[in-house]
Amino acid sequence: MRNLFADLSEIVFERESLADLTSYRVGGPARWLARPRSIDDLARVVHRCAREDVPVFTLGRGANLLVSDEGVDGMVIRLDAPVFNRVEWPTASNGGASVMAGGGTDMYRLVSESVRRGLAGLEGLGGIPGRLGGIVRMNAGGRWGQIADVVRDLTVVDPLGGIRRLSAAEAGFGYRRSNLGGMVVCQVRMELKREDPAAIRERFKVVWASKRRTQPMAELSAGCVFKNPPGGSAGLLIDRAGLKGHAVGGARVSELHANFIVVRPGTAADDIFTLIGRIRREVARRFGVELDLEIEVWGRRRVRAMEATV
Numbered sequence: 001m002r003n004l005f006a007d008l009s010e011i012v013f014e015r016e017s018l019a020d021l022t023s024y025r026v027g028g029p030a031r032w033l034a035r036p037r038s039i040d041d042l043a044r045v046v047h048r049c050a051r052e053d054v055p056v057f058t059l060g061r062g063a064n065l066l067v068s069d070e071g072v073d074g075m076v077i078r079l080d081a082p083v084f085n086r087v088e089w090p091t092a093s094n095g096g097a098s099v100m101a102g103g104g105t106d107m108y109r110l111v112s113e114s115v116r117r118g119l120a121g122l123e124g125l126g127g128i129p130g131r132l133g134g135i136v137r138m139n140a141g142g143r144w145g146q147i148a149d150v151v152r153d154l155t156v157v158d159p160l161g162g163i164r165r166l167s168a169a170e171a172g173f174g175y176r177r178s179n180l181g182g183m184v185v186c187q188v189r190m191e192l193k194r195e196d197p198a199a200i201r202e203r204f205k206v207v208w209a210s211k212r213r214t215q216p217m218a219e220l221s222a223g224c225v226f227k228n229p230p231g232g233s234a235g236l237l238i239d240r241a242g243l244k245g246h247a248v249g250g251a252r253v254s255e256l257h258a259n260f261i262v263v264r265p266g267t268a269a270d271d272i273f274t275l276i277g278r279i280r281r282e283v284a285r286r287f288g289v290e291l292d293l294e295i296e297v298w299g300r301r302r303v304r305a306m307e308a309t310v
């Protein structure tokens with residue numbers, strides 16, 4: 001087969017494992033993995049993929065992903081170069097509170113640093129793992145707010161490889177969603193607020209303590225597996241179905257939060273797919289509710305294993 005990316009060999013690698021790049025630590029290799037050094041590099045890779053009909057998958061921290069054991073037949077993009085991890089903080093002297101950060105910026109780092117600098121607006125996202133681009137794409141958040149509350153505008157690479165500036169309104173944020181599918185988020189401008197650092201730190205501590213109390217933070221997971229059904233709670237249904245602690249191989253329904261599947265290192269993605277299928281079937285049988293996935297699946301889907309109806 002013709003090598004589609006021969007001239008981009010400094011930034012495009014073949015058959016790279018993804019297992020270490022997701023929070024479940026499972027899954028097969030990417031057919032290609034790109035690690036662009038600049039936005040222009042990135043645009044070139046995306047443009048080539050569009051021309052050659054190669055599907056593009058942008059990887060953040062992999063905290064909302066389940067990659068199949070067969071891997072991903074396409075181009076996975078990883079924004080780990082310095083340009084995608086740079087944060088421009090406002091200076092205290094000009095009183096501004098506008099922060100510009102790269103799409104690859106680690107969210108824990110961004111949140112804790114904003115708290116330390118007395119900039120309010122991100123502390124409610126404490127304890128949510130991800131890279132800024134993934135956080136924005138998913139409009140991640142919870143009871144203390146969501147990233148859309150502070151985003152002003154974004155620089156993205158569109159599916160044809162064009163570099164574009166989008167306003168927050170154009171990003172189409174909704175509940176745990178956006179219209180950014182197919183775009184690669186490279187840079188994000190956020191408007192925070194100057195406040196007493198001690199007060200922000202107090203709120204941050206409350207958020208962290210609550211997360212630690214209610215979620216299995218120390219185990220390998222990808223957060224909530226299912227979306228809450230209208231007016232209900234997926235975790236509660238799974239709990240009521242008696243599935244807490246139910247395991248397939250190294251994958252288990254968390255005893256702390258039934259909407260989390262936690263895994264032992266070395267677990268196969270197939271075990272997680274099978275467990276997802278059992279949960280969906282049992283919840284459908286007992287309550288007539290078909291649970292939809294919140295996590296994203298990459299690679300050949302194990303459709304039959306995950307079907308809700310028997």
Ligand SMILES: Cc1cc2nc3c(=O)[nH]c(=O)nc-3n(C[C@H](O)[C@H](O)[C@H](O)COP(=O)(O)OP(=O)(O)OC[C@H]3O[C@@H](n4cnc5c(N)ncnc54)[C@H](O)[C@@H]3O)c2cc1C
Pocket residue numbers: 023057058059060061062063064065079103104127128129130131132133134135136137138139140141142176180183184185186215216217221222223224296
């Ligand atoms: C312990 C734990 C707790 C969690 N708690 C919460 C919570 O409270 N609230 C919540 O909302 N989520 C939560 N999550 C889920 C997860 O943190 C979020 O979904 C987060 O947005 C994932 O970011 P990521 O960078 O890991 O994205 P990934 O999982 O890598 O990717 C998710 C999606 O974003 C896309 N994407 C990634 N980077 C980019 C980019 N630069 N440009 C465009 N698209 C991109 C991917 O293609 C994919 O479609 C939790 C997860 C864990 C493991």
